[in-house]
Amino acid sequence: MSLDYTQIPVVDWTLAQRDKPLFLSQLRGAMINVGFLYLSNHPVPMDLVDRVTALTPKFFALPQAVKDSVDMANSAHFHGYLRVGGDDGNPDTREQFNFGGDRVCRYKEGEPEYLKLHGDALWPDDAVLPGYRETMLDYYKRLEDMSYELTSYISEALGLQAHELHELFGSDRSKLQPRCKALRYPASPPGTTGVGSGIGAHADNSLLTYLLQVTEQSCLQVMNHSKEWVPVPPIRGTFVINLGRALEKVTHRVVIATTHRVLSPSGTDARYSLGFFSSLAMHIRAADMKFEFPPEVLDMKRARDERINDTTEFRYTEKDHRLAGDVVLEEKIKTHPMATLRFYPSLFGKFFPDGLPKHLVAH
């Protein structure tokens, strides 16, 4: 018998209504032993998924000037469009459009700068792409609702009270802004075999990532504990859910963030996907979160660690003692100097003492 997984488990959302103990035990196994799962029969209406599926390629097919008009350099909240390479000179081959929910920026002079992260997204004019903003905001709201509900189930699956992991979100939902990212991975050049990097091996910083694979190419792969790449092909009617570093931290490695990558699609067609990233509330420090897991959950963790020969000792990093909002702001600033220069001038000099990186000066 293989000691490791070679495919991703499918968890049926509706099983929670029919046989909750079985549902929770499947969810527990997927979370502790794999860190990746397909969620089938989920509560997001399929007609909405179909509309999002149709609109996502249409956004990227807009004239470059329209996409540039919603460039992230124009957003204090780091929403908006990033062309291939982004403004951070990242070699990964993808275009992206980042947005959040309908939020009001509450930042006032003298308050922590991370409050500026929160705010309305940039959208193309409705006449240019009718229904895009409304549909994407509807999708966002449904994903947000599902993320709260799934987090309750995960809380129970890990032996906690249903509400306990909601502490991670803070008490005021309107102050939390998960992020959504639409992605376009161009096909690799003719004659190559799709081994180019759509996005290289990484683990997400989120609590959980909810991914809709919009097109049918099988490009997503997850690394199992034996360091083998396991394909995660699209399955219609499902979300792919993967565990991020924030959840690993706050559970002290009861669950482990999963390394994954996206290969550039082979052939001629681009691959599209849509990610929703749930995150810690900005006023929370990861190291302040403490959860008492029951012995049976800790036994499962120990059994996994022994099976995969994982002797990693849990340790907080310096970042885990800082406010989540400050950590996110620093990550955004480091990777998006153009928006930083415009909206965070007092921080620009600190992070970019030599001015704009060379690859941006020409723009």
Ligand SMILES: [Fe+2]
């Ligand atoms: Fe990722």
